[in-house]
Amino acid sequence: MARHSPRDTHGESHNVHNAGWLRAAVLGANDGLISTSGLVVGMAAAGVELRTLLLTAAAGLTAGAFSMAAGEYVSVSSQVDVEKADRAVEERELAEQPKSELQELTSIYQRRGLTPELAAQVARELTQHDALQAHLRDELGITDHNVARPAQAALASAGAFVAGALLPILVVLLYRGPGLTTALTASTLVLLGVLGAVAAKLGGAPIGRGAVRVIFWGALAMGASALIGKVFGTGAVV
Template sequence: MMHSEFHRTERIGWLRAAVLGANDGLISTSSLVVGVAAAQAGREPVLLAALAGLVAGALSMAAGEYVSVSSQADAECADLARERRELASDPERERAELAGIYEARGLTSDLADQVAGQLMAHDALNAHSRDELGISETTRARPLQAALASALAFSAGAVLPVLLVWFIPIAHLNSLVVGSCLILLAILGTLAAHLGGTSVLRGAARVTFWGAAAMGGSALAGHLIGTVV
């Protein structure tokens, strides 16, 4: 019988990358816009900074996520290769090891040995990768997927401040960028918390607070630098 229940862990990989990318794109690009605009720059420098931030940020997120998740994938592949060698050289020892895992989870010694034997007969490597190494199809590292999700999510988050710079009069730009960013951050925090099954209020408040802090710091730095220059 097929297992048809849905679990939130099934989407934890792409959800983490997507939420992180969107938040980073929105916060970093909005902070960049606010900081440059606070230095009393005209529309062109602010727009150039926003576009450069979008492109550089998306590529940076993709590269960073790919390298990070690739390291995890390499470690998984090394563990699986070692497990293959051990299964080929000493299958009885590996069966006893697997049975010990099941026994520690509450099965009797005889039943644990039977379960280990049947699972190894069906797919020994899969049984050991799942129950000994903790590697499953759901949680397995996927570098390209993570990199693409991060880049697209960052770009989606960064689009709003870029569009605001393009269309909004420079005199009202900072207030509209800050207000729009905080509202969208609250929505993203709420969505992420809902999908993850955690407190919606806590998720929204956390991301909104840190977004406000980032933009406030950038505005202060831009104002000070603009005053000096």
């Protein structure tokens, strides 16, 4: 039988540890890429000049980055408020009803499969070690891995949005030829597929599925933007 070293036993890496920052970063990059590319594609299909395209992209990047940061900060701050309120409730109940709280913890472990005797023993020992943390973790599901961090989420979202929004700006600056809308749409969909695949890989999900779903929605956004630009634009083809 093969022997496992302590490093093998305890060196596991779980995808759940990446959930918070990964969600914010992927959402930010996808939003930055799709929304900014959509703006530029629509304006390009309308036949506007280069300066207007760049101004549109820059405005979309700036407004979108601040919007993502503010949205994430407010959302995660609300989660922090909920966690603080729950913590205060548990502290009060532990101080006022220690026996009831011990029984509650025992019941939780019984429902998870422990025998009544073992559940009671585990509950007592964890209560002696750190009663509040035991209740936060096992009753409410609040752990160090999923604790809300508003500033981290806001910065990750804003930074990822800017990174995603840079692609359409670079395409507009560097591309010199016919069919700008086609070039921009194609490059956007390729990068969306890469982002979807990377996110799926980091999250432990099938890579193909992650790529296809973001490409699908990106294609819809690009198509709708180009159609609006054609219908309501100057009629020139860029």
